[in-house]
Amino acid sequence: MSDMKPMSDNTPSSPERRRFVGAATATAAGLAIAPGVMLIEVAHGRPEDQPASSAVRWGMLVDATKCATGCNDCVTACSTENGWTPVAESKHPKQAPQWIRKLELQDPLTQMETNLPMLCQHCAEPPCVDVCPTGASFKRADGIVLVNRHTCIGCRYCMMACPYKARSLVHESLNDTQKPDVPRGIGCVEACTFCVQKVDRGDGNTACAEACTAAGHNALLFGDMNDPESEISRRLRELPTKQVRADLNLNLGVRYHGI
Amino acid sequence: MASKIKSLLARGSAVLTAAVLGLGLAVGPAQAGDAPKPVITKAVKGEQCVEDTEYMRKNHMKLLNVHRDKTVIEGVRTPKHSLKECINCHASEQTGSVAAAKEDFCVSCHSYAAVKIDCFDCHSTKPQGSAAMHSLNAETAHYKHKLASQANAKVSAEEMAGIAK
Numbered sequence: 115m116s117d118m119k120p121m122s123d124n125t126p127s128s129p130e131r132r133r134f135v136g137a138a139t140a141t142a143a144g145l146a147i148a149p150g151v152m153l154i155e156v157a158h159g160r161p162e163d164q165p166a167s168s169a170v171r172w173g174m175l176v177d178a179t180k181c182a183t184g185c186n187d188c189v190t191a192c193s194t195e196n197g198w199t200p201v202a203e204s205k206h207p208k209q210a211p212q213w214i215r216k217l218e219l220q221d222p223l224t225q226m227e228t229n230l231p232m233l234c235q236h237c238a239e240p241p242c243v244d245v246c247p248t249g250a251s252f253k254r255a256d257g258i259v260l261v262n263r264h265t266c267i268g269c270r271y272c273m274m275a276c277p278y279k280a281r282s283l284v285h286e287s288l289n290d291t292q293k294p295d296v297p298r299g300i301g302c303v304e305a306c307t308f309c310v311q312k313v314d315r316g317d318g319n320t321a322c323a324e325a326c327t328a329a330g331h332n333a334l335l336f337g338d339m340n341d342p343e344s345e346i347s348r349r350l351r352e353l354p355t356k357q358v359r360a361d362l363n364l365n366l367g368v369r370y371h372g373i
Numbered sequence: 374m375a376s377k378i379k380s381l382l383a384r385g386s387a388v389l390t391a392a393v394l395g396l397g398l399a400v401g402p403a404q405a406g407d408a409p410k411p412v413i414t415k416a417v418k419g420e421q422c423v424e425d426t427e428y429m430r431k432n433h434m435k436l437l438n439v440h441r442d443k444t445v446i447e448g449v450r451t452p453k454h455s456l457k458e459c460i461n462c463h464a465s466e467q468t469g470s471v472a473a474a475k476e477d478f479c480v481s482c483h484s485y486a487a488v489k490i491d492c493f494d495c496h497s498t499k500p501q502g503s504a505a506m507h508s509l510n511a512e513t514a515h516y517k518h519k520l521a522s523q524a525n526a527k528v529s530a531e532e533m534a535g536i537a538k
C-alpha cells in the first residue's frame with residue numbers, strides 16, 4: 115500500500131469498475147420482474163429456507179479519511195460478535211486470531227498518516243479457495259468467502275495464499291466458549307465472515323460497521339454491491355476508491371477510499 | 374429398542390454370572406449388566422421431536438449432516454434438523470448445556486454407545502445467544518433466560534444482552 119498508485123487507476127470510470135458495474139446491471143435486468151423492487155427484497159429479506167443468491171454481492175466500503183487514529187471499535191465489535199479473543203487478552207498473542215485488525219500507515223516521504231481496518235477482502239477470485247486441497251475454503255453464492263470447518267484439515271495453505279494475511283488458525287481448544295451462532299474450533303482456519311450469521315438473519319450489516327457508525331465515525335459501509343440502488347453502490351459511484359493490491363486482479367469485496 | 378437392549382444385557386449378565394459361578398471364582402455381585410444406562414431427559418420445550426423418536430435415535434446424524442451442508446454452503450438456516458435447534462430443546466435444565474455434564478442429553482447416550490462426538494469442538498453446547506435467529510428461538514427466549522440463570526458463572530453480561538435483544 116505504500117506504493118500508492120495514481121487515483122485515476124481506480125476511479126469509478128476505470129475499465130475494471132465498468133466491467134463490474136456492467137455485470138451487476140445485467141444480473142439486475144435478468145431478475146427485475148417488477149423493476150427495482152425484486153433486488154432489494156433479495157438483499158434484505160431473504161427467507162431462511164432460501165439459499166444465498168448470486169444476485170447479491172456483499173461488499174464493504176472503507177473510508178480511510180474517516181477512520182480515527184487510536185480507535186479500535188470495529189475490532190472489539192468483531193471479537194464480541196464472533197467470540198474470538200482479542201490479541202491483547204490472548205495468552206499467545208502471536209497465535210491469536212485476527213479477523214479484523216487496525217493498521218496505521220505512514221507515507222515515508224510526506225509523513226502523512228493513514229488509518230484503516232484490514233480484514234478478509236472477500237475476493238471474487240479468492241486465492242485461498244484456489245489452493246485449498248479439500249474444498250473447505252469456498253465462496254458462497256453471495257460473494258462471502260468462508261471456511262467449511264467440517265472439511266478443513268488445518269493445512270494452512272490458504273493462510274499462505276492470502277495476500278492480505280486475513281486468515282488465522284485456531285491453535286487451542288476453545289472449551290465451549292464459542293457463540294452459538296458462530297461455530298469455530300481447534301485445528302481449523304478462520305477469517306472474517308462478513309458476519310454471515312447477521313447477514314442470513316437479515317440484519318444487512320456487520321458488527322464492525324455498526325460499531326463504527328455508533329461511534330460516529332461512519333468509516334465503514336456494508337451493503338449489496340450488485341444492487342445499483344444500495345447506499346454502497348451509490349457511494350462507490352461517487353467516491354474514488356481503490357482495491358488493495360489491485361495488481362493481483364482479485365476483484366475485491368472491500369474497497370478503500372482515501373488510501 | 375432400549376428395552377430390547379436391556380433384556381439382552383440382562384440375559385448376558387445372567388450367562389456371565391452363571392459362568393463365573395460355574396468356575397467357582399470368588400467375585401462379588403456381577404457387574405456386567407449394570408453399565409450405567411443413558412439418562413434421557415425430556416426436552417425442555419415441546420412434546421414431540423421434529424421426527425419420530427425411534428427414527429431420531431438411529432438417524433439424527435444423517436439429518437444433521439444434510440442440514441449442515443445446506444447451512445454452511447448455501448446459507449439455509451431453517452430450524453428443523455439444525456444442531457442449534459436440537460440444543461435449544463435438549464439443553465439440560467441443570468447445566469444449560471447438551472454436553473457439559475455426564476448426564477447431559479448428547480453425552481449421556483454417546484458415552485453409553487461409546488461413540489465420540491466432535492460437534493462440540495466447534496459448536497457451542499448451550500442455547501444462549503441471538504434470539505432473533507429464527508421465529509422458534511424467539512418463542513423460546515424465556516427458556517433461555519431460565520437456562521442461562523442456572524448456568525450461573527458461564528453466562529456473560531453480553532450474552533444476556535444478546536438474549537434480551
Ligand code: SF4
Binds near residue numbers: 236275279280281
Ligand atoms: S482476502 Fe484472503 S482469505 Fe479473504 S477471500 Fe481473499 S484470499 Fe481468501
Ligand code: SF4
Binds near residue numbers: 265
Ligand atoms: S487450512 Fe483448511 S481451508 Fe485452508 S487450505 Fe487447508 S483445508 Fe483448506
